[in-house]
Amino acid sequence: MRLWTIGMMTGVLLCGWLGEASAYLDPGGGSYFFQILIGGVLAGIFTFKSFWRRLFKKVIAWFGNK
Secondary structure, three states, X not given: OHHHHHHXXXXXXHHHXXXXXXXXXXXXXXHHHHHHHHHHHHHHHHHHHHXXXXXXXXXXXXXXXX
């Protein structure tokens, strides 16, 4: 816990000393963001599907096949 607190304080202090950033947004950045978004959604769907299947099998095993 102490190491985490020291790390957070160091990060806050370093961010305070940073100057103004002149950033350039690449035109391909939007498509990259879109790919990350779609990948995250698909990963979430797959995770939910796997969890639901495992839960369903446990419920069937609990009640038993009749």
